[in-house]
Amino acid sequence: MRHVIALDVGGTGMKAALVGADGALLYEARRATDRERGPDAVVGTILDFAADLRAYGVEHFGGSAVAAGVAVPGIVDAESGTAVYAANLGWRDVPLRDLLGKRLGGVPVALGHDVRTGGLAEGRLGAGKGADRFFFVGLGTGIAGAIGIEGTIEAGAHGYAGEIGHVVVRPDGPECGCGQRGCMEAIAS
Template identity: 55%
Template sequence: MRHVIALGVSDTGTRAALVGPDGTLLYEEGRAAGRGAGPEAVMEELLPFAEELRARGRDRFGTAAEAVGVAVPGGVPIRGTGVGSGGLCREGIRERLSRGLGRIPVVLAPEVRAAALAEGRLGAGRGADRFLFVSIDGRVAGAIGTDRGIETGAHDRAGAIGHVVVRPGGPVCGCGRRGCLDAVASAAAIARSWAAASGAPVADAIGCGRAAGNGDAAAAGVWQAAVEALADGLITAHTLLDSRTLIIGGGLAAAGETLFAPLRAAVRERIAFRRVPGIVPAALGDTAGCLGAGLLARDLLAG
């Protein structure tokens, strides 16, 4: 049976699958980084893992995988020093995997774009000709989906909604500017604000949302401030893109209606003359990046 390898890489491990020509998941496996957290530790084990998957596919289905798709963390540059030389880059990863697997084709994409592709074809964006996918975890990342696929932009930076300034003069963002959406509405930013407001040594964003829902005034203030900042960022993107659907994924989406009810209300208040887009949770969870990587590998073969 023809199949491809799909790999979804995070800082702490890798999710992998063998995917059939019709998109069927033939085999799935997750593996934590064995040499400590961080992208370098994960990447050191990626080729051996891919080799194991290829051998498993050959044993089970009688043929070896014909292509590999990899979803990588968004901060991995296209070019750079490469794996094994003190850094990571997509071209280095692609070359190492292709060479190690007998020169089969390998395609890489940032995890948020791979996840958006999967949501567009198989999940919450299915049937939407234009959508914006926003993942909210330790950072806010975005991807622009159309009926043609995922937009990359002229310099491979399309969809970077996390670096839209929504609170000028606000907290410093990792990019060096102040008041970016990433710095005020990511799960990490909410956790920091909630820790400061509550005095708790350990705090997390979902816990803040839960406390807000239970009537904690300090938590409600932190949560509402983040929701309004997120709404401002979404309105800016929607004004430019005219998306039919806004898909919210990542860990913060697990808050459910504690997030989505006030977020929809805040967007409606700001929408002005435009149509209100649908605002929906992502459907594929933390498997989306790996699924999207499989779709990218299938597209290589179809092309």
């Protein structure tokens, strides 16, 4: 059965699914991100999780996934497939699309920003469907937003649109993973 791997990496946990060509949910799984082990270990966990999902598909659905979509937090260069920076995971410039493609045996991999990807889904399938403009907010280990405009999600001039979690709302507040003090996500996530 033709299917794809969908993997959402968060600062605390990862959620994944195998999805059929018709959009049916075939399998779902979760794993801890275990970010306290450091950025290299987190990348290893992502690669292992993806490989396990691939193996599950081969065993239960008669073949490897035809593609994979992976959403990660922080600054993402979707065009180059690079996880540029994630304050909550501690990584910089990880060529995640290439690493996953190799680990998955050459399966095409799309890499996206977690909240922009969630916003895109909400705009196509959820409460934003049919709206010419909407704002989607993702709350978790971090906080970010996605700006939907006429069926697309705005990345911004430098790929930072919607990164509201690092707006300083309390200058004397707690230290944030990004190095600033009083960021919204250090106080409210």
